[in-house]
Structures are given as structure tokens and as C-alpha cells.
Amino acid sequence: MDELEPPIRLVDVHKSFGSLTVLDGVSLDIPRGRTTAIIGPSGTGKSVMLKHIVGLIRPDRGEVRVFGTDMASAPESKVYEVRKRLGMLFQDGALFDSLSAGENIEFPLQRHHPELSASERRDRVEEALQMVELPGLYDRPTPALSGGQRKRVGLARAIITRPELVLFDEPNSGLDPITSDAIDALIGHLKETLGVTFLVITHDIVGTVNVADHIAMLYQGKLVAWGTRDEVTRSDHPIVRRFLGRNLILPDPGSAGSAVLPRIG
Numbered sequence: 733m734d735e736l737e738p739p740i741r742l743v744d745v746h747k748s749f750g751s752l753t754v755l756d757g758v759s760l761d762i763p764r765g766r767t768t769a770i771i772g773p774s775g776t777g778k779s780v781m782l783k784h785i786v787g788l789i790r791p792d793r794g795e796v797r798v799f800g801t802d803m804a805s806a807p808e809s810k811v812y813e814v815r816k817r818l819g820m821l822f823q824d825g826a827l828f829d830s831l832s833a834g835e836n837i838e839f840p841l842q843r844h845h846p847e848l849s850a851s852e853r854r855d856r857v858e859e860a861l862q863m864v865e866l867p868g869l870y871d872r873p874t875p876a877l878s879g880g881q882r883k884r885v886g887l888a889r890a891i892i893t894r895p896e897l898v899l900f901d902e903p904n905s906g907l908d909p910i911t912s913d914a915i916d917a918l919i920g921h922l923k924e925t926l927g928v929t930f931l932v933i934t935h936d937i938v939g940t941v942n943v944a945d946h947i948a949m950l951y952q953g954k955l956v957a958w959g960t961r962d963e964v965t966r967s968d969h970p971i972v973r974r975f976l977g978r979n980l981i982l983p984d985p986g987s988a989g990s991a992v993l994p995r996i997g
């Protein structure tokens with residue numbers, strides 16, 4: 733496994749469903765230890781792109797490399813090793829309704845960390861529940877959770893194994909502004925303290941500008957903009973401008989530093 737390679741590398745990825753072309757030659761490197769936001773209109777293939785990264789969807793053509801492993805051609809055991817190192821929040825939460833909130837969060841620990849005792853696992857889950865501001869909800873039945881609570885349980889589950897790479901599909905949608913800010917702060921904290929690489933899909937433009945070091949914009953199957961947060965928010969590309977809108981408050985120009993640009997093939 734090539735650790736010098738960025739944690740995620742897409743090389744000329746093509747994907748169609750029947751006659752619908754969703755990804756039309758997407759190449760992108762996601763830099764390590766940074767937060768990259770993927771933005772773009774609804775139905776443009778953002779979730780499909782994320783599902784390629786976890787190996788749930790295979791490209792028709794091109795490579796999807798995660799920690800140096802091509803997710804489409806690697807044997808199942810290798811794909812499992814990669815999945816162990818990443819956490820994923822699906823857009824719909826993808827919680828098991830038959831498990832309690834805490835059991836849902838604990839699930840990846842049981843699967844990937846059998847060396848932990850039941851009480852160690854329980855402590856980790858309680859800690860995660862605190863982090864997402866749901867203390868004491870371990871036993872709450874999942875069907876009884878509100879939309880925002882489901883989202884936060886999904887977030888806790890995504891980070892419970894302390895993954896190196898975290899993929900969030902719309903972490904803020906359906907959350908009130910205060911919880912949404914708390915989630916953004918959590919992302920910032922994990923990035924700073926653990927050096928976690930985040931890939932976040934979001935419609936929340938203000939949140940994007942707050943948390944993202946890099947931004948990539950997907951439009952009609954292609955990347956139309958990529959670069960540091962400042963570069964993309966200042967872009968005069970008409971589609972980017974229309975998407976970001978006139979109300980965007982531009983960030984402090986000094987704050988993004990000399991971050992490395994993602995490579996576009």
C-alpha cells in the first residue's frame with residue numbers, strides 16, 4: 733500500500749446507470765488530514781461518488797483508489813481492510829431500526845475491534861454519545877429518534893472506530909442551526925486533534941465555507957471547480973457563482989494558508 737499516495741485518488745472515473753451518465757471522467761485527489769467538501773446540485777452524482785469510494789458501487793471505467801487500493805479490482809479481504817480504516821455517514825443515516833441508538837453506534841466496534849471488552853465498547857459509545865450531544869440515549873429505540881437525532885447517531889457511528897478517513901454525506905441536513913454548528917465544530921476538532929481526513933458532501937454553503945480546506949464542485953458528471961476554499965469561493969466560473977449565490981460571506985483571505993491543490997487528471 734502506497735502511503736505517499738493521497739488517501740483517496742479518483743482517476744478518470746466513469747459511471748452510467750442505463751442511459752444516464754452520472755460520472756463522466758472524474759479525477760481528483762483528496763489531500764490527507766484536510767477537509768474537502770464536495771458541492772453540486774441535487775442529482776449530480778455526489779452520493780454515487782461516495783459510494784464508489786467505499787466500494788459499494790464500481791466504476792464502468794477508471795480507478796477509485798483508497799489508501800492505495802483500487803476498490804473495484806481488489807479482493808474482498810483487501811476491501812475489508814480498507815473499510816476498517818474509514819467511517820461513513822450515509823445520507824439517509826442507514827441505521828438499523830432493530831437496534832437501539834447505542835447498539836447502532838457500537839456495531840462497527842463489534843465488527844472491527846473484537847479485542848475490546850464489552851465495558852470498553854460501552855465506554856467508547858458513551859463518549860461518542862457525549863460528543864454528538866446525545867448523552868444517556870444508549871437504550872433509546874432507533875425508531876423513536878427524531879430526524880436530527882438519527883443523524884447524530886449516524887455521525888457517532890461513523891467516528892466510533894477512530895477512522896483515519898471519514899466520509900460524510902450531508903451531515904448537516906435536517907439539523908437545527910445550533911446542532912449543525914456543533915457538528916461543524918466536531919469535524920474541526922477531529923481534524924485538528926486526530927489528523928483525520930474528511931470528505932464532506934453538503935448543500936450547506938455556510939457550513940462548507942466554515943469547515944472546508946478544499947472544495948470540489950461536481951456538475952453534470954464533471955468537476956467544474958476544485959481548489960482551496962478561497963480559490964473556489966472567489967471563482968468567477970458562472971456555475972460556481974450561481975451555486976454559491978450572492979449571499980456568501982467570503983472567508984478571511986489569510987486563513988486557508990498555502991494548502992496543496994488536489995490533483996486533477
Ligand SMILES: Nc1ncnc2c1ncn2[C@@H]1O[C@H](COP(=O)(O)OP(=O)(O)OP(=O)(O)O)[C@@H](O)[C@H]1O
Nearest residue numbers: 749752754772773774775776777778779780781823
Ligand atoms: N443505483 C442506482 N441506480 C440507478 N440510478 C441511480 C442509482 N444511484 C443513483 N442513481 C442516479 O444517479 C444520479 C445521481 O444520484 P446521487 O444520489 O449521486 O445524487 P446527489 O448528487 O447525491 O444528489 P442529492 O444532492 O440530491 O443527494 C441520480 O439521477 C440518481 O437517480
Ligand SMILES: [Mg+2]
Nearest residue numbers: 778779823901
Ligand atoms: Mg446525495
